[in-house]
Structure formats: C-alpha cells, structure tokens
Amino acid sequence: MIPTDTEQKWNTLTARLRQIAANYPQAALASSLAAEDMVLTHAILSEHIPLAIFTLDTGRLHAETLGLIDTIVARYGRAIEVWTPERHAVEQHVSDHGAFAFYESIALRKxxxxxxKVEPLQRALQGRGAWLTGQRREQSTTRSDLPDAEFDAHFGLHKFNPLALWHDTDVWEGIRRFDIPYNPLHDRGYPSIGCEPCTRAVRPGEDPRAGRWWWESSDSKECGLHEINLQRSQDSIHKPISDRQISS
Structure with missing residues (x-):
C-alpha cells in the first residue's frame, strides 16, 4: 500500500530525528508545548527515539499550557524536563521595572x-552538542528563510528545525492522524502561544504570530531564544537584490 502524504512526511520526520539522535546523542528538543512541539514530542516518545525533551516554565504561562506537562506523562509515561528562571533575578527585575514593564519598550520586553527564557535555556543546553525546535518558515517574517539545520552561534551549538518546511495543514493533519494531544488554546484562536500577558488570540486574516507581542512591529518578534532568526532576516533585507534568491 502506498503511504499517504501525511505518512510520508511522518516517516521522513522520524528518520530525520533518528539521524540527529545518532549524530548528537546529547541533543534535546526545546519544547514550547505548541502544536509543532507536540508533533515532535509524539514522534520522539512514540517511536522511542533517544532525544531529551525539555520546556521552559517562565512563571507566566497559561494554565492550559502548563497542563500539557502532565498530559505528556499520562499519555507517554515519560516526564519532560522543566527549567525555570532564577527567582531572585526575576524578583529584582519586577521590583525595578514593575510586573508589566514589557509593554513599555522592546528593550524591557527583551x-x-x-x-x-534565555537564561534558563542557556542552562538547559549546557553540555549538549545540539538542540531541536518546532519552528517553521511559514510562522513569521523573521523565519521565512529558516533552514532545516544550522550552527547557532548565539548558543554555540548545532540547531535543527525538522519542521521548517512543514505547513500549518501538515501539522494539524499529523495531530489528527496520530491523535496527538495539543493545547486547547489553539482551538480558541491562538496559533502561537507564549506567556499569558504577551499573547492574544489572532483575528481572521492576521499573521499566525500577530498575537505574540502584538504591540511591536513584526520584524522584532523574537524573544532571544531564536535571535539568529532576526540576524538572518536583517541580512536578507540588506542584501543586494542581485544576491538574493529570486523565484518567478
């Protein structure tokens, strides 16, 4: 029997994940618990691929997002690592600037x-040769040139984006096909989910990441975890037209 398009994508994905695990035994998926990351989590855990999985509990996530941590344990019988920020550093920042200073400027938001996010991620990545993300090119302007694999100079290790070329329909077909658990906020107009104060539902026709830091322009919407995306995006903007890839 000829596999369906979804099954072909799934077979390609699991083969890719096995290859990454073989080449980088200490690699880990940094999961935001979004739909894409749940697809990768399902692939890793259901196929018993030896890759670690961790998430960052920022202290300001939606209850629905945090609930997925327990859902993963119940579904797959395996807990994922949870990394949290340094409490005293956060308390000092709130004392100095207020609990909602991120609305005041990009600098305070970052x-x-x-x-x-970034400091806990740095700790979570220590000793690892590579990390994986659920990023996709389709998600935003800063990710339009996202490669499948790259060297992340910001963190000093290899980085893999196995779903870079997947479309939103591919993600949701996989979720339905394999009955993968996902954040219920996705059903309430949240295609991209971050911290609760910094995320809103999107309106019909809006960019999928329009609900993230909606008070900022679209070309600044990265949190520091994927700072390399901003650099790549800026390089593309300033590159001479003759040097850019042009498709008809």
Whole structure:
C-alpha cells in the first residue's frame, strides 16, 4: 500500500530525528508545548527515539499550557524536563521595572524574555552538542528563510528545525492522524502561544504570530531564544537584490 502524504512526511520526520539522535546523542528538543512541539514530542516518545525533551516554565504561562506537562506523562509515561528562571533575578527585575514593564519598550520586553527564557535555556543546553525546535518558515517574517539545520552561534551549538518546511495543514493533519494531544488554546484562536500577558488570540486574516507581542512591529518578534532568526532576516533585507534568491 502506498503511504499517504501525511505518512510520508511522518516517516521522513522520524528518520530525520533518528539521524540527529545518532549524530548528537546529547541533543534535546526545546519544547514550547505548541502544536509543532507536540508533533515532535509524539514522534520522539512514540517511536522511542533517544532525544531529551525539555520546556521552559517562565512563571507566566497559561494554565492550559502548563497542563500539557502532565498530559505528556499520562499519555507517554515519560516526564519532560522543566527549567525555570532564577527567582531572585526575576524578583529584582519586577521590583525595578514593575510586573508589566514589557509593554513599555522592546528593550524591557527583551530583558524580561532574557530572564524568563534565555537564561534558563542557556542552562538547559549546557553540555549538549545540539538542540531541536518546532519552528517553521511559514510562522513569521523573521523565519521565512529558516533552514532545516544550522550552527547557532548565539548558543554555540548545532540547531535543527525538522519542521521548517512543514505547513500549518501538515501539522494539524499529523495531530489528527496520530491523535496527538495539543493545547486547547489553539482551538480558541491562538496559533502561537507564549506567556499569558504577551499573547492574544489572532483575528481572521492576521499573521499566525500577530498575537505574540502584538504591540511591536513584526520584524522584532523574537524573544532571544531564536535571535539568529532576526540576524538572518536583517541580512536578507540588506542584501543586494542581485544576491538574493529570486523565484518567478
């Protein structure tokens, strides 16, 4: 029997994950618990691929997002690592700037992301030769040139984006086909989910990441975890037209 398109994509994905695990035994998936990351989590755990999985509990996630941590244990019988920010650093930042300073400027928003996301990620990645993400090119302008594999100079290790070329329909076909658990907020108009104060539902026709840091312009919407995307995006903008890839 000829496999369906979804099954072909799934077979290609699991083969890719096995290859990464073989080449980088200490590699780990950094899961935001979004739909894409749940697809990767299902692939890793259901296929018994030896890759670690961790998530960052920023202290400001939706209850629905946190609930997926227990759902994963119940479904797959395996807990994922949970990394949290340094409590005293967060408390000092809130004392100095207030609990909602991220609305005031990009600099303060990024400072909050640095404390709650980037610093815990740096600790989670220590000793690893590579990490994986659920990023896709289709998600935003800063990810339009996202490669399947790259060297992340920001963190000093290899980085893999196995779903880079997947479309939103591919993700949801996989979720339905394999009955993969997902965040119920996705059914309430949240295609991209981050911290609760920094995420809203999107309106019909809006960009999938329009609900993330909606008070900022689209070309600044990275939190520091994927700072390399901003650099790549800026390089593309400033590259001479003759040097860019042009498709008809």
């Amino acid at each position: 400072a909050c992301c640095q404390l709650r």
